[in-house]
Amino acid sequence: MKISKSNLDLNLLTCFKVVAEKGSISYASSVLHLSQPAISLQIKRLEEQIGKKLFDRHNRGLILTKFGDRFLEKTHRLLEIQNDLIGLVELSDSEPSGQLRVGTYTTASSYLIAPAAANFLKQFKEVGISYTYNESKYLLEQIKDYRLDCAVLTDVPADKNLHIERFYKDELVFAISTQRKESKLKSISPKDLVDFDFLSYPLRFDLCYKTVETKFGTYLSKSRTVVETESFDTLKQMLLLGSGATFIPKYLIANELQNGKLSTIQIGHSKLPIEFAFISKKNTELPKRTERFRETLFKFFPTPERAVD
Incomplete structure (x- = not known):
């Protein structure tokens, strides 16, 4: 089936655009919240509709064909117009x-x-x-x-x-429950982190947590990790229960710091702004x-x- 005004699917074009810009189906899968097979199928459907090859497949990923490069330029323009029309209505x-x-x-x-x-x-x-x-x-x-x-x-x-x-503006602070004896410490050196029970947040989402890893990863890797979770709510609850210490945005624990349930410990002279x-x-x-x-x-x-x- 060749493409026509009646069957031009803008969803296919959006999928093509994301894949083309990064040359990666796995990346497009994360952005579009579709499985990789679904992404591949959409690209195949689009190529079948227009009767043209859009990508050359290589071990290092997908590379646009000469036609695919021209097609991407027109796709950008069409999707911009679509958004302008929606915006005009709104x-x-x-x-x-x-x-x-x-x-x-x-x-x-x-x-x-x-x-x-x-x-x-x-x-x-x-x-x-x-x-x-x-x-x-x-x-x-x-x-x-x-x-x-x-x-x-x-x-x-x-x-x-x-x-x-x-x-x-906020900052990441090293927080601990006032139930624990370590909470009486006002500051420590980075090497002292090895002595703490650590509540770990996997470094997946925030640049600031990659900064934590860069500055303190050597010491944190030697500490006892008692909990690992991507949920800040879980980290906060475990903090309040006295299970360990962690780096956490200050705004999340502002009330608990004010009412004395939690305290912070300064790590050397380091600041971790957010x-x-x-x-x-x-x-x-x-x-x-x-x-x-x-x-x-x-x-x-x-x-x-x-x-x-």
Whole structure:
């Protein structure tokens, strides 16, 4: 079957675009939340529809054919037009409506931005929020592909296609329950970390945790790991129960530090700053729901000088 106006599937084009830009089906699988066989099938269907080969297969991945390279350029233009049409319809509405698609971390949606989100939903009754959780690099790609409206993330590198507005500064702290005798320590040297029962967070999502590994990994690898989890809620509960110590964003335990259930220990002279940013696609007029969410979020985190990339 050859492609025609009646059977042009934009979902196939979106899949092709993601695969083409990275030359990787496994990467596209993570971004699109589809299995690798499903991605391969979509590429095959598109090639069959247009009657042209889009990729050459190599051991090191997929490489665009000469035609595939030209086809990618036109695909970019078509998907941009699709988004402009959707945006035009949304901007014509008097009030924000529809589903706001936000990429972030589970902890950020549960703790950091939850009050702002609740206020936003109270104001705009026709809008819902859908959160997507993944590694930052995948979420940023989804903004570029218009599959997310915005994201709230940390440590986002400058990107010519993204509008990055930093709005909240925090830090990773080494926290411990005041039930434990080590909590009386005000500071320790990095080598003293080997003596602690450690609550480990696998270094998969945040650049700041890769910084922890770079600075302290040698010592942490020699400590006793009592719990390993990707859930900050689990880490926090184990902290409160006195099971060990861990590096954790300060905003997650602010109340527990204030009421004396937890304390922090300084590790040498090291600081582990975190800076949250609101990210949207650059040079694109935001839908009303996205713009109103941005405004609401910034009201909850006022800052005299907001850094923008």
